[in-house]
Amino acid sequence: MPNVRWSHPYRSLPEERFWHSVVPTPLENPRWVDWNPSVSRLLGVDELATRADSLAAFAAGTPLPEWQPLAQVYSGHQFGQWAGQLGDGRGLYLGQTTYNGDCREWHLKGAGMTPYSRMGDGRAVLRSSIREYLVGDYMHALGVPTTRALALVESDTPVRRESWERGATLCRIAHSHLRIGHLEHFYYRNEHDALRTMLEFSINQLDSDLPEDSTRPLLFFERVLERSAALVAAWMAVGFVHGVMNTDNTALSGETLDYGPYGFISHWDPEFVINHTDHTGRYAYGQQPSVMYWNMARLAETLTPFVEIDDLKALLDGFPARYRSAYGAEMAARLAVDPSHPDLDAWVSDAQTLFGQAGRYYPELFYWALHDQEVFLSSMTPSDPLARDLHQRWQSMHESKRLETARERAPAWMLSHWLLDALITRVEQGETEWVSAIRGAIEQGISTQSDAASELGGHPPAPTEAFHLSCSS
Numbered sequence: 001m002p003n004v005r006w007s008h009p010y011r012s013l014p015e016e017r018f019w020h021s022v023v024p025t026p027l028e029n030p031r032w033v034d035w036n037p038s039v040s041r042l043l044g045v046d047e048l049a050t051r052a053d054s055l056a057a058f059a060a061g062t063p064l065p066e067w068q069p070l071a072q073v074y075s076g077h078q079f080g081q082w083a084g085q086l087g088d089g090r091g092l093y094l095g096q097t098t099y100n101g102d103c104r105e106w107h108l109k110g111a112g113m114t115p116y117s118r119m120g121d122g123r124a125v126l127r128s129s130i131r132e133y134l135v136g137d138y139m140h141a142l143g144v145p146t147t148r149a150l151a152l153v154e155s156d157t158p159v160r161r162e163s164w165e166r167g168a169t170l171c172r173i174a175h176s177h178l179r180i181g182h183l184e185h186f187y188y189r190n191e192h193d194a195l196r197t198m199l200e201f202s203i204n205q206l207d208s209d210l211p212e213d214s215t216r217p218l219l220f221f222e223r224v225l226e227r228s229a230a231l232v233a234a235w236m237a238v239g240f241v242h243g244v245m246n247t248d249n250t251a252l253s254g255e256t257l258d259y260g261p262y263g264f265i266s267h268w269d270p271e272f273v274i275n276h277t278d279h280t281g282r283y284a285y286g287q288q289p290s291v292m293y294w295n296m297a298r299l300a301e302t303l304t305p306f307v308e309i310d311d312l313k314a315l316l317d318g319f320p321a322r323y324r325s326a327y328g329a330e331m332a333a334r335l336a337v338d339p340s341h342p343d344l345d346a347w348v349s350d351a352q353t354l355f356g357q358a359g360r361y362y363p364e365l366f367y368w369a370l371h372d373q374e375v376f377l378s379s380m381t382p383s384d385p386l387a388r389d390l391h392q393r394w395q396s397m398h399e400s401k402r403l404e405t406a407r408e409r410a411p412a413w414m415l416s417h418w419l420l421d422a423l424i425t426r427v428e429q430g431e432t433e434w435v436s437a438i439r440g441a442i443e444q445g446i447s448t449q450s451d452a453a454s455e456l457g458g459h460p461p462a463p464t465e466a467f468h469l470s471c472s473s
């Protein structure tokens with residue numbers, strides 16, 4: 001990998017207080033499930049697909065010579081409550097690469113126990129690893145900032161969850177794995193020197209262009225606010241539900257991080273809850289902008305030793321407006337409409353009503369609008385008066401120069417929970433090739449129909465059927 005430069009900036013932070021070196025614990029009898037060529041091209045590491053030491057390394061055996069595995073400490077608020085110390089309990093930071101000016105962190109999830117495993121086993125199961133592996137690419141194809149995965153390995157290591165499952169590893173790639181919880185960790189311990197060190201490190205990793213003066217922490221906060229507003233706006237636009245928006249799962253980089261019980265809404269329903277352990281609906285689809293706002297307040301708190309509270313508050317108070325503006329821009333771009341079009345808000349609101357009826361699939365909205373034709377799962381008759389009216393209005397609102405880009409990101413098929421369930425069932429029966437088939441379909445472009453996706457996900461369950469995912473992963 002001659003043009004790829006490896007570095008380990010996290011090791012510049014003090015050991016033990018910020019991280020621990022960890023030797024991975026190998027999986028038994030590992031097999032590749034899939035290698036992601038588009039991520040490997042992005043990283044410039046195609047040769048790793050066939051290198052003799054790769055499989056063992058990606059299966060948490062002997063690390064590649066380029067890797068220096070460590071576990072990071074962080075804390076966080078979970079479901080609105082202070083949860084104290086968490087940290088990398090089952091994932092290891094491997095280092096970062098720079099290739100063609102693009103800088104990415106590598107992380108191996110499911111690599112065994114670490115000093116932060118608490119009661120856990122340090123493992124990830126194949127089922128949830130497949131879900132995380134595929135959704136990274138799907139979200140990327142939708143144009144949503146996200147972590148992605150380079151490789152997925154399965155094994156015979158038994159892992160106990162609700163039942164016995166197979167252990168797996170996932171090599172996750174991110175611009176940054178820094179979470180709000182990295183700063184909360186030192187703030188809640190009143191360790192302001194370490195907090196300052198963590199903050200400087202975060203700024204250097206994410207926003208090194210900011211001026212090196214006293215305005216730096218406040219300007220950094222503004223950058224995180226902007227990225228987070230854009231991220232949650234993108235989720236809301238495409239109908240994505242994260243499911244566990246704890247502060248330890250909220251990245252400072254504005255990337256979607258830590259996929260667990262995620263999903264896409266079916267009909268448009270702000271109260272839709274995907275995570276069955278979320279009894280109060282805290283992380284319901286429609287709550288996500290408010291939760292991100294709440295998370296931003298937790299971040300602001302950690303900056304109070306360094307920034308005037310009034311300055312932080314003034315920026316924080318602007319989050320709802322930033323979100324609204326980001327959401328408008330997202331919807332406009334996805335609908336090929338100028339973001340300042342005066343009829344956009346009313347159109348979106350009527351579209352939510354149209355796709356809010358049972359039997360409709362909100363993620364199909366964009367394909368439906370942009371192609372003016374039957375959609376796939378939604379029972380949408382062309383004669384529906386609201387549908388006809390919306391189409392006519394869209395005709396006069398959209399701009400043809402914006403159409404091509406919008407169409408590329410309008411999915412013709414959904415990475416639905418029922419598609420993933422069917423796929424996981426096939427894989428458990430030994431047909432692992434379905435993972436590559438769906439990953440390949442995403443790479444081909446989600447704006448065209450896919451045979452593999454139709455075969456697995458062509459038949460949604462009855463719309464009245466309740467569906468929830470558990471947190472166990």
Ligand code: AMP
Pocket residue numbers: 086087088089090091116117118119120121122123124244248249258260473
């Ligand atoms: P999550 O809900 O996956 O975001 O995880 C919350 C915290 O629990 C993080 O500190 C994880 O590292 C840790 N954790 C989750 N699952 C495990 C596991 N199987 N073994 C060890 N730690 C875990």
Ligand code: MG
Pocket residue numbers: 248249258
């Ligand atoms: Mg997490």
